[in-house]
Amino acid sequence: YMWGNCRYFTSAYGSSSPATSCQTSIPQRTKFMSLLPPTVTVMYVMAVTVFLSVVGLAWLTLAMRKQEQSKWLRTAAIGIHVVYDIMYSMCYVAFFDYFTFMADCDFLHSKKHMYFQDVDCLAMPHLLHMLVSLGTALLFLCVTALMVVASCNLDPVSKGYLSSPAAYARLRILIAKAVFVVLANCVDSNPKPQSIGMLIAVALICYWNLREMPFYRRVVNVVWTALWCGVLYPVVLLMMLAYTKDTTDQYRKVMTKNVLYGIFPVILGSLCLCYIIVRLSSRPARKFVGLPPDAKLRKIHRFESVHEVERLARVMRRFDIDGVVDETSAALGETIIKAGMQVFPNSPHLLILYANFMLEVRKDGPAARTQLQLAGKQAPGLVEKYQIFCTNEASKRLKDSQEGGMDLQAYIEFKRNFRAVLRVHREVLALQAELWQMCMRSSLRVAQVDDALEELDAAAARAHQVYKRVLERYPTNGKLLRCYGKFLEDVRHDQIAAARAYAEASRSVGNALLSLDLAGGAEAGADVGGPKRPEFVTSMSLEDDAVVVIDAEGTIMMVSQAVQSVFGYSKSELEGANVSVLMPQPFCQRHPGYMQRYVSSGEPHIL
Missing domain, CATH: 1.20.1050 (Glutathione S-transferase Yfyf (Class Pi); Chain A, domain 2)
Structure with missing residues (x-):
């Protein structure tokens, strides 16, 4: 307000020249005018931090390819992980807001900066500062988007508070937040389009949070959406201010009080409303309880999308006192996933979901890898390809832990x-x-x-x-x-x-x-x-020697990896079967008698 009325322009780098007389004292003007050089300095410090983080990640990737098991590289990886979490997750809005602030100019009229009106945005050196900040903002947004995809947890029974499998929904929300910040920062010269754009962006964020429910935990989805409804409320009041004809200070004070007094009731009301909607959205899962074996799953419920299948399958997230998944809930979740796969038979998303279910809940690595191979043949997108890679790596870790590898x-x-x-x-x-x-x-x-x-x-x-x-x-x-x-x-x-x-x-x-x-x-x-x-x-070597462990009745209890490669049977096919399936005629028919004689007499006989 002071800059728009006294029209006292000063150089961003110290020199000042009065354009007209101004009633503001010189010390006050000098204090306000000296804000821009530190602003530019801080922007460059933040830009250097962003570029160093990207270069550091690239260096770490190349270094770990050559020396994968180095202890100091693992320490460096932990440090970079902490830095990325702070910069691109916790402080995403702060960084992005600061970078886009350099472009807060009146491009349609005076070409001046909205806060420093002696600065011409299309003249040097501010043009250089603005290009650097906008380029860094674009890089920062891209890295943040990659972080969102990388942070998606595909484990359907993950216990993390902010675990989320919804990569596409979170990317849409991220873009909407970026648009919201850009509009709030860079379109101050046009308040009416600014308020409409901000309202649309925040409304989309609220809608996607409530519709997609990106987080596994129901409470997190409810609180997250309610907080964004709290942001939506002052944006609505801002649009009312932009389109009203009453521009008096008294009216603005009233609207400010409306924000202070109304935002908390809005959040509390949104909490209740979101909780009811989230509870109602999971009711179709009850249709799959107690189905007969010959039921046609694809006709039980009409799924709107593959994402609804994943949301309904979250009913499996019930644990006993030891943190183990409840078997009944796991079976219900598997039934819902299979029903979705019948409705959407060629969906890479559901194949990846089922692979992670088999991997994390059933602990069946071969079945998970089979689903991943099917998903790879269905023309997956870039995000799905990354998820297939992550699930494959998880299945390798499971295989190593099972085989002692x-x-x-x-x-x-x-x-x-x-x-x-x-x-x-x-x-x-x-x-x-x-x-x-x-x-x-x-x-x-x-x-x-x-x-x-x-x-x-x-x-x-x-x-x-x-x-x-x-x-x-x-x-x-x-x-x-x-x-x-x-x-x-x-x-x-x-x-x-x-x-x-x-x-x-x-x-x-x-x-x-x-x-x-x-x-x-x-x-x-x-x-x-x-x-x-x-x-x-x-x-014995569990990798080279074929070892079969049976009980007194000849039932196979467990086998080594070499048995699967020698006989061609999978682990699930052998365990629980009689060992005679591995024998040719006539020994397969005589073997139960051999076993009974050995159990009764204790004397081994070599065939």
């Missing part, structure tokens, strides 16, 4: 984590032993028992947290799962969870073979005090 550094890290687990496990067992020894005393105070029980509970909770953290990294390691089963059985006295851990360990291929207690000792093996294994177990 670790390199030296990963093996050393696993052993360090495993020793930490055993250490806290032994601490709890020692405290248990001390408690029972205390109870054998002839005289004992209640306070001593209370202290011992509190110490035991704290140690058990601490050990359980350590187990959970290590299991998040090695979820299918047979040795670790068996130790965890012993912990659940002996310390927490949870027989059901222990049986589940043992069953999961038995499904593992390589590590389950290594952790078998063939000498008849404790379940956890020699690492927790059991006897050593037979020599043939420690000398």
Whole structure:
């Protein structure tokens, strides 16, 4: 207001020349005029930061191709990851707003900057500053878009608070936010088009957040949308100001008070409304509960898009007390995904979704890779190709953890984590032993028992947290799962969870073979005090030797990777079948008799 009325123009770099008389004092004018040089300096500092982050990422990518397992490169990767999270996720609007501020000019009339009216936007040096800032803003927006795609979590049962699988919806919201910032910054000279454009941008953001529900967690979607409705409210008032004929200060004060007094009720009302809409949007999932086996899935519900299939499949996100996915909910989510795949049979999005379901929920890597191969044949877009790559990498990690296929550094890290687990496990067992020894005393105070029980509970909770953290990294390691089963059985006295851990360990291929207690000792093996294994177990190679483990009836319990390549059967086809399927005639028919004779007599006979 002061600059528009006194028309006192000053140079952005210090020199000043009065155009007309002005009532504002010289110290006040000088203080306001000196704002531009620091503004340009800060802009260049921020631009250098953006370019350095991009160059640093490119250097790290090239360096890790040559030296993938370097410790200092991993440290550098963590540092760059933190920098990118701060710049391109937390401070995205702040950076983008500052870069576009340099173009806040009246291009249709005076060509002057809206805040520094002595600066000609189309003259040097401001033209150079503006081009640098706009170029950096464009680069910053592109990197942020790539960050949005890279941060999408395809795990349908992810427990992250801001986990989101909706790459396209978040990209649309990102572009709308960029348009909103550009309009708010660069179109001050035309308030009517500015207010209309801002209203459309924010309304689209609210609509996409409510329609697409980009986050896995229902509460996050509700809060996120309600906050954007809080932004929509002052934008509506801004448009009313732009189109009203009342330009008095009194009217502007009233509208300002309307913002202050109305924004909180608007947010609270939006919270309630969004919660109701989100709850209603998941109701079609009930149609898939209790379906008969011969039901035609494609006729149960008419899906609007593949994204609705993904949203309804989130009903699988129900966990028990141990954080394991509820089996009934997982089956319901799988049914919804299969129904969507029948309605949209050639959708790469649904094939990738089903692959991640098989990988993260069912822990079936081969089935996941099959779905990814099908998705790759359906002409996927750039985002889908990246998601296929990420899911393939996750399936490789699952395969390595199942087969024990670790390199030296990963093996050393696993052993360090495993020793930490055993250490806290032994601490709890020692405290248990001390408690029972205390109870054998002839005289004992209640306070001593209370202290011992509190110490035991704290140690058990601490050990359980350590187990959970290590299991998040090695979820299918047979040795670790068996130790965890012993912990659940002996310390927490949870027989059901222990049986589940043992069953999961038995499904593992390589590590389950290594952790078998063939000498008849404790379940956890020699690492927790059991006897050593037979020599043939420690000398065999799980990658080269075909190993089949069967029970007394000849049912295959587990197989090594070499068996699958030698006989051509997959792991899922062999496990649970009789070992006679691997034998030719006439031995396949006689083998049950051989097994019965060996079980009854204990004497082996070489065929």
